[in-house]
Amino acid sequence: MAKQGYHHGNLAQALVDACLSLIEARGPMGFTLSEAAREAGVTPAAVYRHFQGRDDLIAEAALQGYTVFADRMEAAYATGQPSDLRAFLATGAAYLQFARDNPGHYVAMFESGISVNRSPALNAAASRGLGVLEQAAADLSRHIPPARRPPPQMFAAHVWALSHGVVELFARGNPGRTSPYSPDDLLETGVGIYLRGLGLLPADT
The missing domain is CATH 1.10.10 (Arc Repressor Mutant, subunit A)
Structure with missing residues (x-):
């Protein structure tokens, strides 16, 4: 060019x-x-009229990614309402779909080493997106007896870790890492096992 x-x-x-x-x-x-x-x-x-270095450029890519991510998570959460369970499952599916649709943004956000505390705007965008998952977890955890109820932040972190693991291992086309099951099925069944362990799903669901 x-x-x-x-x-x-x-x-x-x-x-x-x-x-x-x-x-x-x-x-x-x-x-x-x-x-x-x-x-x-x-x-x-x-x-250099816009960016001081490569990290500034990647941070802007991450900011744009987090903004789209947050919009998608909020939309997914809304489509699942008024069911707390459907809203929670929708946010997990939205996470996977975002990574599939926006691989460059996903890497800039989660794998570049750029801290979300690099700027107030980046922190706000990241907090908004991940906050949706925490809210969905908080809503769903109200259906767990208090004595067995994990903190919403822990609940959300477990599902985030599972979602990220599925993306990293099976949804990015990494050579040598294949599964006979689709990433969507892996995530859905993994979350299902987790929710059954908390008593949120019956054993035969």
Whole structure:
């Protein structure tokens, strides 16, 4: 692509898009800021009008990802209402679908080493998305007798860990990591086992 210099239609977003493409191809540490500029069709000098370095660029990609993620989680939670169980299961399915639809964003968010505390905006977006899962867990945990009720944050963390594990091992197309079952089935049955252990599902569900 021919370099267009600073007068790019939307340089900042073009660089984020280039960053996402490179992350998908090489991982978050597999490219330089100059390569992102070349992918976007601009000179390296133009990049610094928007981003101080590669980490700033990846942080912006993560921010955009968390914003989309939060919107998806909120929509999934709403579609499951008024059933606390359906709302909870919908958020888990939405997590998996987001990772499938947005692999570059997913890596920028969870695997790049960029802290969610890097900026107030990034922290707010991350808290909003993961807060939906915690709210769904809190709603569902009200159906567990208090003596056996885990803290909602622990409940949500367990399901988040299960969802992330399914994404990492089976939903990203990693060579050598295959399963005779789909990622969706793996997540659904895993969450089902967890919920049965808490008494939230009957044994034959």
